[in-house]
Amino acid sequence: xxxxxxxxxxxxxxxxxxxxxxxxxxxxxxxxxxxxxxxxxxxxxxxxxxxxxxxxxxxxxxxxxxxxxxxxxxxxxxxxxxxxxxxxxxxxxxxxxxxxxxxxxxxxxxxxxxxxxxxxxxxxxxxxxxxxxxxxxxxxxxxxxxxxxxxxxxxxxxxxxxxxxxxxxxxxxxxxxxxxxxxxxxxxxxxxxxxxxxxxxxxxxxxxxxxxxxxxxxxxxxxxxxxxxxxxxxxxxxxxxxxxxxxxxxxxxxxxxxxxxxxxxxxxxxxxxxxxxxxxxxxxxxxxxxxxxxxxxxxxxxxxxxxxxxxxxxxxxxxxxxxxxxxxxxxxxxxxxxxxxxxxxxxxxxxxxxxxxxxxxxxxxxxxxxxxxxxxxxxxxxxxxxxxxxxxxxxxxxxxxxxxxxxxxxxxxxxxxxxxxxxxxxxxxxxxxxxxxxxxxxxxxxxxxxxxxxxxxxxxxxxxxxxxxxxxxxx
Ligand SMILES: [Zn+2]
Numbered sequence: 001x002x003x004x005x006x007x008x009x010x011x012x013x014x015x016x017x018x019x020x021x022x023x024x025x026x027x028x029x030x031x032x033x034x035x036x037x038x039x040x041x042x043x044x045x046x047x048x049x050x051x052x053x054x055x056x057x058x059x060x061x062x063x064x065x066x067x068x069x070x071x072x073x074x075x076x077x078x079x080x081x082x083x084x085x086x087x088x089x090x091x092x093x094x095x096x097x098x099x100x101x102x103x104x105x106x107x108x109x110x111x112x113x114x115x116x117x118x119x120x121x122x123x124x125x126x127x128x129x130x131x132x133x134x135x136x137x138x139x140x141x142x143x144x145x146x147x148x149x150x151x152x153x154x155x156x157x158x159x160x161x162x163x164x165x166x167x168x169x170x171x172x173x174x175x176x177x178x179x180x181x182x183x184x185x186x187x188x189x190x191x192x193x194x195x196x197x198x199x200x201x202x203x204x205x206x207x208x209x210x211x212x213x214x215x216x217x218x219x220x221x222x223x224x225x226x227x228x229x230x231x232x233x234x235x236x237x238x239x240x241x242x243x244x245x246x247x248x249x250x251x252x253x254x255x256x257x258x259x260x261x262x263x264x265x266x267x268x269x270x271x272x273x274x275x276x277x278x279x280x281x282x283x284x285x286x287x288x289x290x291x292x293x294x295x296x297x298x299x300x301x302x303x304x305x306x307x308x309x310x311x312x313x314x315x316x317x318x319x320x321x322x323x324x325x326x327x328x329x330x331x332x333x334x335x336x337x338x339x340x341x342x343x344x345x346x347x348x349x350x351x352x353x354x355x356x357x358x359x360x361x362x363x364x365x366x367x368x369x370x371x372x373x374x375x376x377x378x379x380x381x382x383x384x385x386x387x388x389x390x391x392x393x394x395x396x397x398x399x400x401x402x403x404x405x406x407x408x409x410x411x412x413x414x415x416x417x418x419x420x421x422x423x424x425x426x427x428x429x430x431x432x433x434x435x436x437x438x439x440x441x442x443x444x445x446x447x448x449x450x451x452x453x454x455x456x457x458x459x460x461x462x463x464x465x466x467x468x469x470x471x472x473x474x475x
Contacts, residue, residue, distance in 0.1 A: 033459040036455060053305055067099025095339035121252045122198070143184065143187055158194060159193045170418065177201050186219075186220045211288050274321075280353070321458075348412075355417075360423075361442055372467050389452075413467050415457055
């Protein structure tokens with residue numbers, strides 16, 4: 001009998017010491033906050049608010065490129081929905097945005113084997129005039145290959161950039177491939193080309209071309225630039241492989257119009273004892289025009305609004321203020337983000353923690369951060385609270401998204417529930433970005449991951465210390 005009691009005694013002692021040492025180490029979160037996090041997580045998994053918001057935004061507003069009537073309507077929509085969901089301090093921050101109109105575009109192979117292919121003008125690109133452009137074409141893989149050509153090789157020609165984007169979960173394939181879209185037209189123009197066509201920065205094998213912003217330099221003439229889908233780019237590669245001269249025709253009526261007024265839409269769930277500290281949740285209200293921006297970034301808008309609403313409906317109020325900012329014109333110059341930072345020069349340090357959702361409708365697969373190393377134990381504890389959602393622990397080099405870049409560069413820490421981007425670039429910036437692409441189950445899981453993380457971020461018992469400027473992106 002006595003012998004059998006020893007293990008029990010040792011067990012009791014172990015329990016005692018474990019409890020004592022846990023009590024000695026200050027927890028980053030109170031027991032009540034952790035309990036509320038679990039409540040939020042479970043409610044989010046069954047909450048339809050986010051899905052309904054995407055449905056409403058895509059049905060009632062639709063495409064909303066900067067400066068368009070849809071952009072204006074989206075600003076009104078967001079204010080109305082924030083008020084309806086019980087947000088406080090709903091207001092707008094004006095942003096002046098470029099206004100580019102797509103018009104119509106046509107792309108054809110004239111020789112060796114004539115074909116017409118669906119195309120989209122790159123955002124911001126100039127038109128061709130009514131007559132269009134006809135020219136012999138040169139195929140290159142990417143910007144490096146263009147730079148390696150002998151002088152005069154693309155003079156008076158159309159340059160076709162053929163590089164294919166790689167599919168990745170974290171979107172790094174996009175980062176590697178997108179330089180051609182941004183810088184290809186001016187690089188080709190500087191070498192004497194008269195037009196550019198790119199293989200879409202896309203992972204899809206559908207025939208939907210992918211648009212997105214191009215950036216002209218001030219030193220080379222602005223030349224028209226179109227994108228064709230992956231299967232059409234493959235077909236064009238085969239035409240080049242025939243060894244015969246390839247002649248192309250392109251036409252686009254894209255044009256720039258005068259700048260317009262747009263606005264960021266802001267709404268708060270007010271904090272309590274730390275109300276002056278802001279946890280900012282960013283997403284963007286604008287979209288490209290071929291689709292209705294369900295994934296980019298209706299989903300981000302809906303996740304952030306859904307998170308704030310869930311937290312607003314808890315019995316216990318957050319310590320820090322939770323602020324949703326739906327940014328204007330992320331897609332074509334981050335005008336809204338720049339305007340927000342300019343309007344908040346005196347309040348930069350009040351933005352103690354940032355979240356951004358601009359990578360589709362989930363699921364969330366990873367928790368990354370960019371916090372002061374002193375706060376990493378708190379991030380670990382948040383990660384443990386997310387355990388039922390089955391995430392992996394990312395590194396401390398999160399970059400946030402484009403809209404929080406300004407605040408992030410000024411030292412704001414970032415927590416990043418990472419949305420799974422494996423299929424995102426099948427749809428992103430195409431006519432196929434519609435509500436049909438949103439999986440409600442993945443969306444609910446994402447809402448749960450964000451809600452848990454945002455709530456604990458707002459309740460953290462320590463101080464979110466400032467962080468050093470992010471490292472340049474890994475290539
Ligand atoms: Zn986006």
